[in-house]
Amino acid sequence: MGNLEPEETRDWAVLPVDLLCDIFHRTRQADILGGAGLVCTSWRRVAADEPTLWRCIDLSFQKGENKYVNERVYLERLAMGRTAVDRSAGRCESFRGFADRHLLAYLAARYIYSAACMARSSDPEYVYLLTINLISAAYIYVQCRAPSLRILHVTSLWCLPKAFEDRVIGKLPMLEELVIFGGRLLQSNLRAFLKHCPRLQLLETGNLCSSDTQLGYKLLRMCRSKIKVYNLPWTICAHCYSWSCRIEKRLHEERGGGVDKSHTLCSGIN
Numbered sequence: 464m465g466n467l468e469p470e471e472t473r474d475w476a477v478l479p480v481d482l483l484c485d486i487f488h489r490t491r492q493a494d495i496l497g498g499a500g501l502v503c504t505s506w507r508r509v510a511a512d513e514p515t516l517w518r519c520i521d522l523s524f525q526k527g528e529n530k531y532v533n534e535r536v537y538l539e540r541l542a543m544g545r546t547a548v549d550r551s552a553g554r555c556e557s558f559r560g561f562a563d564r565h566l567l568a569y570l571a572a573r574y575i576y577s578a579a580c581m582a583r584s585s586d587p588e589y590v591y592l593l594t595i596n597l598i599s600a601a602y603i604y605v606q607c608r609a610p611s612l613r614i615l616h617v618t619s620l621w622c623l624p625k626a627f628e629d630r631v632i633g634k635l636p637m638l639e640e641l642v643i644f645g646g647r648l649l650q651s652n653l654r655a656f657l658k659h660c661p662r663l664q665l666l667e668t669g670n671l672c673s674s675d676t677q678l679g680y681k682l683l684r685m686c687r688s689k690i691k692v693y694n695l696p697w698t699i700c701a702h703c704y705s706w707s708c709r710i711e712k713r714l715h716e717e718r719g720g721g722v723d724k725s726h727t728l729c730s731g732i733n
Contacts, residue, residue, distance in 0.1 A: 476502075476503045476504070476505045476506070477505070478505075480509055480513075483505075483506065483509045484509060484513055484515070484516065487499070487509065487510060487513075487516050488516065491521075492516075492517070492520060492521055492522055492543075492547060493522050493540075493543060495510050495516075496510075496543045496546055496547065497543075510550075511550055512550075513550075514550065514551050514552040514554045515554075516550070517547050517548075517550045517551035517552075517554075517555060518551060518554050518555060518556055518557075519555070519556060519557040520544070520547045520548070520551065520555055520557065520558045520559065520560065521557075521559045521560065522540055522543050522544055522547065522559070522560030522561065523559050523560050523616070523618045524618070534706065534710060537561060537619070537706045538710075540560060540561040540619075541561055541562070541563060541565075541566055543560075544558075544560055544561065544562060544566050544570075545566060545569060548566075548569060548570050548573050549573070551573075553573055553611070554611060555570075555611065555612060556611050556612060556613050556614065557612070557613065557614035557615075557616075558570060558612065558614070558615050558616070559614075559615075559616035559618065560616075560617075560618055560619075561617075561618060561619040561706075562617050562619060563619070563622065563705065563706070563707035564622060564623050564624065564627045564631070564707065565707070567617075567623065567627070567631045568627055568630040568631050570612065570631075571612075571630060571631050571634035571635055572630070572634070611637060612635055612637060612638060613637055613638060613639045613640065613662075614638075614639065614640045615635075615638060615640070615641050615642070616640075616641075616642040616644075617642070617643050617644060617646075618644045619644065619646075619705065619706060620644065620645050620646035620647070620671070620703075620704060620705035620706065621643045621644070621645065621646030621647065621648055621668075621672065621705070622646050622647055622703050622705035622707055622708055623649070623652055624649075625649060625651045625652075628651060628652060628655040629655075632652065632655040632656055632659050632660065633655065633659045634659075635659070635660060636659060636660060636661065636662070637662055638656075638660045638662065638663055639662050639663060639664050639665070640663075640664060640665045641656070641660075641663065641665065641666050641667070642665075642667045642668075643667070643668045643669060643672055644669045644671065644672075645668075645669045645670070645671025645672045646671070646672055646673075646703070646704075646705055647672070647673055647674070647675065647700060647702075647703045647704075647705070648668060648672055648673070648674055648696055649674070649675050650674060650675060650676050650678060650682065653678070653682065653686065654682065657685055657686065657689060663689070663690050664690055664691060665690065665691045665693075666686070666690050666691070666692050666693070666695075667692075667693040667694060668693070668694050668695060668696055669694065670694065672694070672696045673696045673698045673699060673700035674696040674697075674698070674699055674700075675699065675700075676699060677699060678695065678696070678697075683695065
């Protein structure tokens, strides 16, 4: 035993970037955000600075994991989603996971911000216009919007008040596929998708999805003539049971207030 040579040790911190990227591509993104991307400085740098790793964001739970979801886990997944969106640098084409209205609005706004930053860095004339003419600069900022999100799967309960429709649906013209696990799909949401998402090909809602009012024949015919629709909500529910609404309602009541109808709570919560 005394003649055995010592085992060779490896410095995992000096792995080549392309090899690290390959490892991370094979790793669940929730695990990257929760541990693998924090191993050392070099691993964290690759996890944070390689937008290609976050082009397709998937923070959904594996089979059997969702039974352990509570408020803390829900909020952690929302924070992970925001971090993943930041790391995608506006190049995310697919998002799957928990998302409340605030994260959806952030997802849409992130693309506009990234496009504007790219215009500033690549077009010197933009900087010049910014200094001499705020109106012209604002015009360029709007023209640079180039959201690339094509696929959106919301695995938490859907809740998007009408006040958020322009901030979310109105800024996703490239959206092709929308899958909603459940929640409350407002009739105004459906009309906004038809208006702002001309590329939408698939809309699928889960069995736990309801609507605020009975969907009219005209609206149903418009949906089925433009997109492939599966399981549109037929049931009507006056309440929203999403985590975000429940948390905001509880926090508002703890502050001693009643139902704040002017806030972002989905209408119908009482």
